[in-house]
Structures are given as C-alpha cells and as structure tokens.
Amino acid sequence: MKLVFINRFFHPDQSATALMLGDLLAGIDRTAHECLVIASSSIHTHGDDIDDELPQYITVKRTWGLAQGGSSLAARLVNFALFYLGVLTIGMRQIGRGDLVVCLTDPPLISVPVQFLARIKGAQVVNWLQDIYPETATTLGFGSQDNALIRLLRLLRNRSWNHAHANICIGQRMKERVAHCGVPNDKLHVIPNWAEENMLTPLPRENNPLRREWNLPEDSIIVGYSGNLGRAHDVGTMLDAGRRLIREGETHLQFLFVGGGVKHALLPTPADEPLVAPYFQVRGYRPRSELRLSLAVADIHWLSLEPELEGLIVPSKFYGVIAAGRPIIFIGDTDGEIAQLISRAECGRSFRKGDVEGLSDFIRMLGRDVRLRERLGANGRDYCEAHLTRTARIADWNRILQKVDEGTAVAPQTMS
Numbered sequence: 001m002k003l004v005f006i007n008r009f010f011h012p013d014q015s016a017t018a019l020m021l022g023d024l025l026a027g028i029d030r031t032a033h034e035c036l037v038i039a040s041s042s043i044h045t046h047g048d049d050i051d052d053e054l055p056q057y058i059t060v061k062r063t064w065g066l067a068q069g070g071s072s073l074a075a076r077l078v079n080f081a082l083f084y085l086g087v088l089t090i091g092m093r094q095i096g097r098g099d100l101v102v103c104l105t106d107p108p109l110i111s112v113p114v115q116f117l118a119r120i121k122g123a124q125v126v127n128w129l130q131d132i133y134p135e136t137a138t139t140l141g142f143g144s145q146d147n148a149l150i151r152l153l154r155l156l157r158n159r160s161w162n163h164a165h166a167n168i169c170i171g172q173r174m175k176e177r178v179a180h181c182g183v184p185n186d187k188l189h190v191i192p193n194w195a196e197e198n199m200l201t202p203l204p205r206e207n208n209p210l211r212r213e214w215n216l217p218e219d220s221i222i223v224g225y226s227g228n229l230g231r232a233h234d235v236g237t238m239l240d241a242g243r244r245l246i247r248e249g250e251t252h253l254q255f256l257f258v259g260g261g262v263k264h265a266l267l268p269t270p271a272d273e274p275l276v277a278p279y280f281q282v283r284g285y286r287p288r289s290e291l292r293l294s295l296a297v298a299d300i301h302w303l304s305l306e307p308e309l310e311g312l313i314v315p316s317k318f319y320g321v322i323a324a325g326r327p328i329i330f331i332g333d334t335d336g337e338i339a340q341l342i343s344r345a346e347c348g349r350s351f352r353k354g355d356v357e358g359l360s361d362f363i364r365m366l367g368r369d370v371r372l373r374e375r376l377g378a379n380g381r382d383y384c385e386a387h388l389t390r391t392a393r394i395a396d397w398n399r400i401l402q403k404v405d406e407g408t409a410v411a412p413q414t415m416s
Contacts, residue, residue: 224298
C-alpha cells in the first residue's frame with residue numbers, strides 16, 4: 001500500500017498544516033509503504049531553514065501554482081483551481097488500487113475531487129479535518145449558507161466524508177459538527193493536533209537572545225501572540241484591554257505579535273494613538289527552528305477564536321504555547337475546545353469576547369505576580385507531557401493506518 005498525502009502546502013513551507021504533515025510523516029510507521037506527497041509549488045509562509053533536505057522515503061509531486069500562495073483573494077482562488085486540477089492529473093498517474101490517501105482540508109473542499117479520484121482508482125481515503133468549509137466561510141460573511149451553490153458544495157462535501165474510510169477530527173466539538181452533517185459515528189475519530197514537546201521545552205526569559213535582539217526592556221512583561229492573526233480570531237478584546245491597562249499606568253506591559261495576518265491592520269499606530277502604540281510591537285514569522293525562542297519571549301500567551309467558529313476550527317497554536325510552559329489566555333467560547341483544555345490543565349483562564357474588564361484584571365494580576373505565572377506555566381507543561389505528546393498522537397495515527405492496511409474497521413473513539 002502506498003501512502004499518499006494531499007495538502008496545498010508542504011516543505012519548505014512553514015504554514016501550520018505543512019508542519020503538521022511533516023511531523024506525521026516523520027513519525028508514522030512506514031514499513032513496506034512508499035510515501036508520496038502531492039502539494040502545490042507555491043509558498044504561503046517562508047522560513048529561514050528552507051534548505052533542509054527531505055528524507056529519501058518521501059516523494060513530492062508539485063502541482064502548478066502562483067509564486068505566492070495567499071497574496072490576494074484572486075491569487076488564492078487561482079491557486080485553489082490549479083491545485084484541484086493538479087491533484088486530479090497527478091493522482092490519475094500516481095495513485096493505484098489499494099493505496100491510502102490522507103487528505104487534509106487545504107484548499108477547502110479538496111476531499112470532493114479526491115474522493116472522486118479514489119473511487120476511480122480503487123484507493124481508500126482518510127480525511128484529516130483541520131477546518132470545516134464552506135461553513136467557516138459563510139460564518140465569516142463570505143456567501144450565504146442558503147445559497148444554492150453553497151448547499152450543493154455542502155452536499156458534495158458530506159458525501160465525500162461518508163464515502164471515506166475514516167474522518168479524523170482535531171477536536172471533540174469538531175466531531176460533533178461533522179456528525180451533525182450525517183456522517184456515521186464509526187467513521188469519526190478524534191486525534192488532536194500536537195506540538196514537538198521535546199523541542200519546545202520551557203526556556204527562562206533571561207536566557208533568550210530574541211529579547212535582546214528585539215530590544216525588549218528587561219523589566220517588561222510580554223503579553224504575546226504567536227502565528228496568524230486572521231479573520232477567525234478576535235483581536236478587539238485584547239487590544240481594548242491593552243489600551244486600558246497602559247492608560248491606567250501598567251506601562252511595564254508590552255503586547256507583542258509574532259507572525260502575520262490581516263488583523264495586524266487593527267493594531268494601534270503612532271499616528272492615531274501615539275501614547276499607546278509604543279507598547280504594541282509586531283515581528284514577522286520566525287522559522288520553526290527558532291520557535292522555542294520566539295514562544296519563550298512572552299511571559300503570558302493569548303489566543304482567540306470567534307465564538308461562532310467553535311467546532312469549525314481549533315487553534316493549533318495552543319499546543320506550542322502549552323509546551324513552552326507559559327500561562328495561557330483564551331478569548332472566545334468559554335465552553336469550547338481550547339477553554340476546556342485550559343481548565344483541565346489549570347494553566348490559565350478563558351474570557352468571553354468583549355469581556356475587557358475581566359481580561360484586564362487578569363492580565364494585571366499576572367503581570368504583578370511572577371509566582372502565579374510560573375505556577376500556571378508549569379501546570380500547562382505538566383499537562384502537555386501527560387496528555388498532549390506528539391508520540392501519543394502519532395501512535396493514534398499508526399493505529400488508524402494499520403486498520404486501513406488490514407482492511408478492518410476502526411473502532412470509533414477519542415484518541416488518548
């Protein structure tokens with residue numbers, strides 16, 4: 001059986017799904033299996049370590065694509081179309097009877113042409129659901145869920161899930177969403193995402209060269225955000241809390257954004273808010289080889305998800321932050337996937353969107369109490385080592401792949 005993995009981005013790209021796929025390929029049992037990746041030739045997120053060579057057991061076939069994977073909406077749509085066509089073209093040549101195709105969800109709805117291709121070629125499909133479209137798009141205001149085209153796409157997508165051998169959801173709430181679409185329970189499984197906990201060991205702030213490189217005051221408390229800050233993320237609650245704290249004299253706080261995203265445009269600027277803007281800094285994406293350093297710059301980490309997107313997306317940045325041993329603030333559905341993890345780990349606190357007062361009070365408390373920060377960070381790291389290790393997630397994946405290889409059904413369950 002050949003293992004075929006389909007995702008728009010892969011090495012040397014540094015985007016989240018590319019890195020997750022690379023981790024899976026590095027850890028799964030490849031005994032007697034050839035590994036093929038079908039990916040785009042375009043790059044979404046660059047990194048400095050792009051010259052690292054891939055292992056010899058991985059073959060990569062590239063589809064056509066514009067040079068920049070997400071420079072504009074028009075470019076993304078063109079790249080989506082080129083990728084769909086490229087997958088069908090390459091798949092017809094490379095996929096054979098009995099092969100297993102692991103299909104991620106970038107670009108949206110790629111499971112539809114992949115399932116069509118697999119039925120023609122006699123292959124099995126496992127869908128790895130990192131997000132759910134078109135519901136995410138319509139929730140964000142792109143089209144209407146009652147539109148005839150959207151309803152058709154949803155129908156085709158549901159059929160692709162039903163015809164798959166298995167659908168891997170990255171959270172329990174996501175599994176509930178997919179089950180609500182009519183997918184039987186025996187085809188639904190939960191394997192959360194992960195972080196490389198051995199690489200992301202906690203690092204004391206005084207040992208971090210990035211704090212010096214970025215000229216961060218030694219006595220400052222850094223409230224950090226790492227990764228993409230896009231349309232799915234609420235930033236207004238944190239910005240309003242930050243403005244409030246600075247104006248109330250908590251000038252030892254610095255709000256640092258590492259990464260990119262369209263909502264960086266909402267951050268305070270010197271022209272509009274000269275008194276507040278100096279306390280908000282932006283740094284671009286760092287390569288994965290520096291992730292331990294960039295995560296350890298922050299004394300407090302925060303992440304968010306628009307509440308109505310709960311179950312459609314699970315912010316994977318949570319796993320890196322908890323591995324880094326820093327207290328975590330979540331803004332979104334306080335009964336959602338990440339909020340429940342934070343509660344179980346006792347590593348931080350969750351807040352409703354718009355709860356500026358509660359969030360401000362908690363940040364003020366964390367900023368003044370180093371022992372509280374250390375305790376919450378240690379709790380998170382302990383929980384990560386006990387429940388969220390990459391090794392355990394890869395073992396779950398190996399169990400799924402082995403059952404498919406044997407031609408037996410996979411007992412539905414939430415993985416360990």
